[in-house]
Amino acid sequence: MSKHSFPVLKNDCLLRAARGLRTERVPVWIMRQAGRYLPEFRKVREEHSFFEICRTPALACEITLQPIRRYALDAAIIFSDILVIPQALGMQVEMKPSIGPHFPEPLSEPKDVEKLKKGCIDEELSYVYEAITLTRHELDGLVPLIGFTGAPWTLMCYMIEGGSSKTLSKAKSWLYKWPEESHNLLHLLKDAVISHLVNQIKAGAQLVQIFESNAEYLTPDLLKKFSLPYLKEIQRSVSSTITNLGLEMVPMILYAKGSAMVLDFIADMGYDVLGVDWTVAPSVARSKFSEGICLQGNLDPPALKADHETIKRLVIDMLQGFGTQSYIANLGHGIYPDIPPDNVAFFVNTIHEESEKMIKAL
Template structure:
């Protein structure tokens, strides 16, 4: 058993490859996991959802743990990510969120800045209100039996703000962006208050046993660089800074943090310049890893970025695409993943091909590189 600094005892970790990669340490192979890996593409998940609503699964630690483990039992993955949703924070702040066949819906989205100040429960105790997430994390750490690390996560402030104002998904995010242009000071204050709740939430995940964190700035693509620098990046930085510093103060493990700013191709130089805070930067499928590597500060680990639609292809094609991706990213300071979450109709056999190819091909490349580096006796 391993005992975390917060006093919890967990089974000894047997596979720390992804943690080594996240910290920029040498690995024998490229670790791999898949965003939304516990989800609707799995038949066992669809069966469970026939009996329970989405948020019932999220709010029941035993069910959340069961779902989290589903892909781990099927595939040779190097990380597990707790089954939850980024919208539990708006729920904790008092907003109603319904999960429909078309995605999440807010029956009463925020209309103006004044309403955000008055109707939301900013005094909520995140340690109590989202206790079900922390219990699921602790239970899952035990059930994993050390097979691989457990990843916790949260939505980032701008992304949560979008959902809370738009009332669901949007092709333009025009209602949320209207706030940025009409009420910039109040919008920054709102994003800062969201940041504080996210920090509390993530610190509680670390206390519960999370071994890595990911921040999902899924709506970065609706911003330009100027807006990103003002309404996203400062809050991503604040969250990462506070997680690191408060973890030290509280005697918690200093775990790696991954930031996924989908569509932020205009700001990869910003995102990759603080590896001591943002240890891992995840790239969507539109980003060129060679270009991003050229901008990276030393020590940054990249993650990504196979097009989720590639999993519709035959396994042989997926394997070829995966090898090409590994050639571009390299096999060190790199975590293989998709460029966004897996789609509900992703093919199981193609998922297997993706994971197997990452492991086998990266081992071959590492072995080849080592042989090349050994000088031959003349």
């Protein structure tokens, strides 16, 4: 907990699951739950640009609360973006309709890294922390609030590729051509990520998630060299910094996309919760970890376009595979913009209803 005075939390089911404590039902939230699939979000976007919303605490708070008003979700996640860190480092980032993020001047060679600003996170991203504190108050203890960041390797990819990529050829080329310089950039990003997470926790975030969304592009050897050491250091440093500040450490979630490959590598990273995407069966994921490790995931996002009977069957399969304890239900990645909102309600309610039945039957 931060040193702010916040309303008492009324629903701590997700926090208990994250800490490996007993829950009466499986908690659920959805990656990108505050976003384009909601008509109320699209209405706000008609008047405000994406990053304008991110940089305006009142707007970010409003967008964060929209899905909480609609659904019986067990957590809110602050409306922001992983690319606020490259922006804070001095890079220009645009969000283009139907395209996504765009960097007009990406990093093309190591000397470009010298142009990045250092030690600027506290001031440059103060709007995120203001939004978190405001949202904690506006939630009035209804559910916990999640903060988040991108992992160093994932951020590095965007900064070099200049946007999304199906191959990450440019970013991966750096690892082979300029390994030392790549580590220098990753160290810079690691420090920025640590500061960003610590500041979010101080501002009131009750959990934090790290998105290593581009883990799946790395070979096992590259993963061990250019991703895992930084993820481990982030967990260790954030934990020790928060403890030294006299604050209670919050659960940390690691989501590394490409679970079928990376799950074997991240068991000992120190994170409280491991996110699982749809590339691994729930029962296989659970077999790799004891119930002391909380798992999160992993419905394939397009499955929410199915009929209710199919969604219910998939939910039951997930619950049977992961188990009903030390488990947080979610999608295997962010929700798509064309998902019917009513199906989201059915998914959330079915998670609660079916998991309560299973737990009572034990």
